[in-house]
Amino acid sequence: MITPKWLENAVFYNVYPQSFYDSNGDGIGDLNGITEKLNYIKDMGFTAIWLNPFYESSYRDGGYDVTDFYKVGKRYGTNADFKRLCTIxxxxxxxxxxxLVAGHTSLECEWFKKSCCTEKNEYTNRYVWTDNWLNIYNGECIGGYAQRNGAYMKNFFYCQPALNYGFANIDEPSWQLPPEHPDCRETKREFINIMEYWITLGADGFRVDLAASLIKNDYDGRAIIKFWREIRTIFDEKYPECVLISEWSHPSHAIAAGFHIDFLIHTVFPAYTSLFRAEDERNVPRIFFGNSFLTPEETVI
Known part of the structure; x- marks a missing residue:
């Protein structure tokens, strides 16, 4: 893995576009507003900015429900505005x-609309679907939404259908696919294309939302580490200066996967009651809040 020289001493400033600076008086922050305030950011001593999602979205989860990964949301400006921001x-x-919101999309994404169809098409397996609308897989899936006979897996909220990168450990073979399945590989290729697109417009790197969660039932993390290592290998050859930052909260896994930095937040299952409980991840409900996977030896008070 190649580490860009600029990253060694980088100081990041996080910008949530909607609430940062409004350049046109419509009450919503935008990309041109960020561009106008670059001197302000520089004068504070920051050398890099991390932008929260600015893609076209349904805005039911702060932009983390994307409808079009190749387009700046209208409220924030245009793709040309993003290119200008990067240039300046x-x-x-x-x-x-x-x-980069790689784990799910909005219900309004055209990919998902096509995946809902009864007729098989190139997006049928773009998302995780069970084989029957009544099979909600321990409460992780939502049935009765689409014409097709299946329930879609959600990531967190119902409005965030999970993209299909495969299952590392398959317990329902009638609908779960391995990561090596061509349809799962195609989902991965699509996101490589998305990353390359924004690089061409000037992006220097990506902070990957919930990077460890893409492959399901990956209890030891080996499958997702392999997944990201493959992407890192491609980027080392084509875009060696591109930085990858993970939201993983497990630095040893994230670095092994090819990320330069792990965006470490002590939250969800490592946090809350984690100082007082120790359970096997496979034996707890797939609702992580309040559960700990620390052993007594790992618990520190």
Whole structure:
């Protein structure tokens, strides 16, 4: 893995576009507003910015429910505005990293609408679906939504259908696919294309939302580490200066997977009652809040 020189001393400033600076008076922050405030960011001593999602979205989860990964949301501006932001930021010595929401989309995404169809098409397996609308898989899936006879897996909220990167450990072979399945590989290729697209417009790297969660039933993390290592190998050859930052909260796994930095947050299953409980991940409900997977030896008070 190649580590860009600029990253060694980088100081990041996180920008949530909607609430940062409004350049046109419509009450919503936008990309041109960020561009106008680059000197302010630079004067504070920051050398890089991390932008929360600015893609076209249904905005039911702060932009983390994307409808079009190739398009800036209308409220934030245009793709040309993003390119201009990157150009001017680079002139001022500021790098630009963007949020990549790789685990799910919005219900309004055209991919999902096509995946809902009864007729088989190229998006049929783009998302995780059970084989029957009554099979909600321990409460992780939502049935009765689509014409097809299946329940879609959600990530967190009902409005975030899970993209299908496969299952590392298959317990229902009638509908669960391995990561090596061509349809799962195609989902991965699509996101590589998305990353390459924003790089061409000037992005210097990506902060990957919930990077460890893409492959399901991956109890030891080996499958997802392999997944990201393959992407890192491609990027080392084509985009060696591209930075990858994970939201993983497990630095040893994230670095092994090819990320330069793990965006470490002590939250969800490592947190809350984690100081007081120790359970096997496979034996607890797939609702992580309040559960701990620490052993007594790992627990520190």
């Amino acid at each position: 930021a680079h002139q001022k010595g500021i790098k630009v990293c963007v949020d």
